[in-house]
Amino acid sequence: MHKRIRNIGILALISIWVALTAFAWFAPSKDVSLWERRPLQKMPPITENSLLDGSFMKKFESYSLDQFPLRDSFRTLKSLFSYNVLQQSDNNGIYVEKGYAGKLEYPLNSVSVSHAMKRFQFIYEQYLKESGSNIYMTVIPDKGYYLAQENGYPSMDYEKLFAAVKAATPWAQMVDITGDLTISDYYRTDTHWRQEKLMKVAQRIADAMGVTAGAFTPTLATQKFYGVYYGQAALPMEPDELYLMENDILAACRVYNHETGEYGSIYDQKKLPGTDPYEVYLSGSQALLTIENPKAATQKELIIFRDSFASALAPLLVQDYKTVTLVDTRYISPNLLGEYLTFRGQDVLFAYSTLILNNSATLK
């Protein structure tokens, strides 16, 4: 009897194995992973060269992993086992604490910070030193600043990072926003901060620059914002809500994309159903944008050197500025800026997150 039960069990095991094999062989390939926000490897072509140099085998390994049936469910199973059975504190460097998913950002990469500072210094020397601009610097803390250390996760030495930035940029006025944020001001499933929670930050920066931030009405854009950490953690988490801060001034603004030569709006609603709804703010990753504000109270102009965090922040600083230009030097070399911009005493804000400063290889 025992033997029979055991044999039935082994048959079940073999059946599952065969079923997964059949799906792996015959299920149609997918193009992208929505969870991981990346294209998936397709079946590589077989050629004599690719077989001899082994490249076919490497690509097939990737293909077999990317196209495996129930891939996302298997990733969730792994995460659940890792967190709940092995009691591991993080899974692939992603941890979940108090309902917030965060990434272990550790240790402080001094070489990376130094690289970023050199790039900032280059911009200063090349364009700002003689321009008469008022220059401001704000370092945007990532979630780890509020989540990691107090919950026992390794975290970078933030104070050392802030001090290094301050020491390397004596030509800029530091605007400390760390006291204006808490962990609840960030999305639970994403890297970024929530625009509707940034009024204190915007006011702090606006005060430093001698302008006003204005008043806004939050509008719910989507109730199903699954951020980047959702896919990486592969855990069943509730989606975030994504709000847009709106007012008449922003509604009247136009956004000029220097790369495409086209105009758009502050909030790019077409991005909402896409892989990353956060790109609704100023259309996501863009090299060079200028927000034109026809209702500006002054003739002042602002240039923001920035990363993706500033996409949500910049609209809150628009009110008093005739133009706000956003430069992302990950996508445009600072050497080329002179061809697009004239530096003539505009206010200048450097707004970079600790994540970028600690991983600055992409800064040109």
Add this chain to the structure above:
Amino acid sequence: MLFSSIPFLYYFLPLVILCYFAVPKSLKNSVLLVFSLGFYAWGEPRYVFLMLATIGLFYGCGLAIGKAQTTTWKRVWLIVSVVVSLGLLAVFKYADFFIGNFNAATGLSVPLLRLALPIGISFYTFQSLSYTIDVYRGNVPVQKNPVSFAAYVTLFPQLIAGPIVRYIDVARELDRRTHSWENAACGLRRFLLGLGKKILVADQFALLIKLFRQSQGQSVLFYWMYAIAFMLNIYFDFSGYSDMAIGLGRIFGFHFNENFNYPYISKSVTEFWRRWHISLGSWFRDYVYIPMGGNRVKRPRWVLNILTVWLLTGLWHGASWNFVLWGLLFAFLLLVEKWIPALQKLPAVCKHFYVLLLVCISFVLFNAETIAQAGADLQSMFGLAGLPLVTGETLYYLKSFGVLFIAGIVGATPIVKSLACRIGKTPVGSVLEPILLIALLLLCTAYLVDGSFSPFLYFRF
């Protein structure tokens, strides 16, 4: 190709099993040969020809030894097989080590060969050598069927990371083996257990080791965690691979010898080596140590025999001074155990502790890139490098990997096996076992789908 990979589990293995059981008995070795060559070529497309040449050499030498009329000619053909195969090993594995040391000693700059190490060359060379030596000794008949011989050398279950299966142990099964549902089910079970050991345990310790090396907050405790993690990593990695090899062999009707027998419960270093990588230890014993006279010689010669065997054991693992020192360390420890019998009169706890401590230290040496790094690692472990005893990061990883450490330590003892045997005999066990095996398959698949590439440690040997 890795056993612990999706292409193997869900493409290669189902296909080879399907073809193998679909063909008649007379073609089964041919199927194994074709798939084994494909298995090897997947990772080493160019070196498959080197392996085929090695097979041709040993097959020819075997035939020649069988046909030779005089002992002299038999010996000549044996020497040819030994010299050529060890010559290939020397060129591909040791040439740069010797050239580098020659350059360092003489100040010359003889260019290095910089040849990529063919995967599994140490394993299939030693297996093939066992064939010609045993044919020469008259222990086994000559294998006249080239397909059967090639299937033996290339047999994918044990081709690239052992265990070292001697020809004599599978000679009969190469030509006449039986297949049964029981064998296949037993093999499947063993394979999945090995897969679990590799993916769920060994690879997780490998992750901790990687995190340790990247860490900037190292401490004395973190060094000890690293050393223990590596002990467990190498054990579960290699014994897991051996389990998978034995299990796969069983599915195809072969019975390979065990390669590990809970080495970390040993009470002496001598016992440890009777339980660790058994196929390698017994190979050196039977083909090197005993032919040199073993322990039935005068003491100085016996010491020389021990030193030679362990120098070779160290070098077998890699062309590097840390492996040489690692081998010689064990030679020294074995000699000490022989010379100081009082050691065996210590309480069992003390004996366990000293074996584990010495093995732990030996693996720190084993895993270091250089002797200097090994020295630095050992200094840090014993608090001589000025590191703090503990840091916040250390505690984080201790907490994060605590369950894994407990599981690894318990799993390295016979407790789990003994428990499983007891439960397995009950009605609950009959239901539980397949469920656990299904869970193991799904979990391993989940880790593979989520995880990154992690090659077996013993591939580099």
